[in-house]
Amino acid sequence: MGYRTDMSTDVVIIGGGLAGLALASRMVKAGLSFQLFEARPHFGGRIAALEGPSGRVDLGPSWFWPGQPRIAQLIAELGLQAFPQHAAGEILFEDTTGKVHRGVGFASMEGSFRVDGGMIGLIEGLVATLPKDRLHLSCAAEMIGNGMVQLSEGRHCSARHVALAIPPRLAAGLRYDPPLPEAAQVALATIPTWMAGHAKFVATYDHPFWRDKGLSGDAMSRNGPLAEIHDASGVEGSPAALFGFVGVPATARKEHAAKIKEMALQQLARFFGPDAAQPKQVRLQDWACEPWTATPADHTPPQGHPDYGLLPSLVGVADGRLHFAATETAPEMGGLMEGALASAERVARIIIEDMGAAATPG
Numbered sequence: 001m002g003y004r005t006d007m008s009t010d011v012v013i014i015g016g017g018l019a020g021l022a023l024a025s026r027m028v029k030a031g032l033s034f035q036l037f038e039a040r041p042h043f044g045g046r047i048a049a050l051e052g053p054s055g056r057v058d059l060g061p062s063w064f065w066p067g068q069p070r071i072a073q074l075i076a077e078l079g080l081q082a083f084p085q086h087a088a089g090e091i092l093f094e095d096t097t098g099k100v101h102r103g104v105g106f107a108s109m110e111g112s113f114r115v116d117g118g119m120i121g122l123i124e125g126l127v128a129t130l131p132k133d134r135l136h137l138s139c140a141a142e143m144i145g146n147g148m149v150q151l152s153e154g155r156h157c158s159a160r161h162v163a164l165a166i167p168p169r170l171a172a173g174l175r176y177d178p179p180l181p182e183a184a185q186v187a188l189a190t191i192p193t194w195m196a197g198h199a200k201f202v203a204t205y206d207h208p209f210w211r212d213k214g215l216s217g218d219a220m221s222r223n224g225p226l227a228e229i230h231d232a233s234g235v236e237g238s239p240a241a242l243f244g245f246v247g248v249p250a251t252a253r254k255e256h257a258a259k260i261k262e263m264a265l266q267q268l269a270r271f272f273g274p275d276a277a278q279p280k281q282v283r284l285q286d287w288a289c290e291p292w293t294a295t296p297a298d299h300t301p302p303q304g305h306p307d308y309g310l311l312p313s314l315v316g317v318a319d320g321r322l323h324f325a326a327t328e329t330a331p332e333m334g335g336l337m338e339g340a341l342a343s344a345e346r347v348a349r350i351i352i353e354d355m356g357a358a359a360t361p362g
């Protein structure tokens with residue numbers, strides 16, 4: 001089939017989340033040309049922040065952990081500041097009757113690290129290093145042809161390599177000409193998108209008042225609507241914020257969003273006192289309602305962390321010119337931000353080898 005070509009490049013990257021941007025950065029370092037297309041009107045994908053007058057609070061990922069060298073290196077390269085997740089103070093537990101118990105449970109995120117200014121700093125830092133004329137927002141891939149991508153508004157881009165840095169289930173929903181091998185099509189549809197079925201409720205305050213009461217901000221609940229709550233404040237408690245993972249199933253959330261917000265504030269007040277019911281800002285960020293992240297299959301999240309990795313049926317597709325680069329296809333730490341970087345590294349290595357270009361270390 002013949003298509004009109006608007007653009008031509010070495011590598012088309014679909015998706016401007018952490019994996020896509022990290023891959024673009026590696027293409028620049030290797031001296032290869034690329035064009036990156038992002039469906040949303042902004043970069044970051046699952047990495048996003050609530051903007052407030054005193055700073056930003058993570059709406060997607062909050063933490064990275066020791067033993068994740070790629071994320072640590074990226075933070076250092078971009079000149080960002082890491083700080084430990086606040087964990088000092090007592091932990092709370094709410095039973096099924098709504099009774100709150102002090103000092104029960106454990107600080108599940110103690111030992112993890114956050115990024116000053118929010119994880120969105122990783123995205124902004126990467127974007128700042130990339131040539132602007134190769135980054136395209138509000139432009140979705142619709143069909144993957146042979147060395148050709150058809151984009152929204154009838155645009156096309158041809159390339160030797162195409163990298164899909166989008167969740168595999170979204171990749172399964174694209175059209176392919178010629179069609180993908182059936183095993184690859186089936187594999188893509190079965191890989192759950194990490195955290196896509198979840199929602200975060202964020203509340204910001206003038207001051208982290210719970211710390212004054214000897215509380216860490218960590219709480220677990222069997223009552224809800226929030227199931228697990230953490231201190232989401234910035235360095236030295238500014239901006240002051242709490243967040244909770246919503247325990248209500250995705251299918252019920254959209255319809256009841258206003259009620260969930262009201263009940264979440266009541267719950268925070270049960271845990272941390274009446275000040276918690278007087279936030280400066282609140283946000284219910286429901287990732288299951290984001291069509292560029294979640295599919296209906298993601299509305300029921302996996303029970304545990306899936307054993308991600310690149311399935312054999314997804315290797316060498318389209319004569320080794322079509323690559324799957326999202327975190328869910330990472331050789332290690334799949335699902336996590338570290339996995340997104342590991343996946344970009346793996347795909348970059350294959351492309352650079354094929355193009356015979358010299359990679360710059362890092």
Ligand SMILES: Cc1cc2nc3c(=O)[nH]c(=O)nc-3n(C[C@H](O)[C@H](O)[C@H](O)COP(=O)(O)OP(=O)(O)OC[C@H]3O[C@@H](n4cnc5c(N)ncnc54)[C@H](O)[C@@H]3O)c2cc1C
Binds near residue numbers: 166325
């Ligand atoms: C609530 C939540 C909490 C999390 N907590 C953590 C944590 O604490 N630590 C951690 O390490 N990880 C965490 N994660 C996971 C982390 O967010 C991901 O590992 C990482 O952001 C994935 O990056 P990615 O680039 O692979 O995918 P994405 O961020 O999903 O990026 C894919 C991009 O592709 C775009 N796109 C989709 N379809 C198309 C199309 N057809 N055309 C063009 N563009 C398209 C999307 O808009 C998106 O920008 C969390 C995720 C969520 C949602």
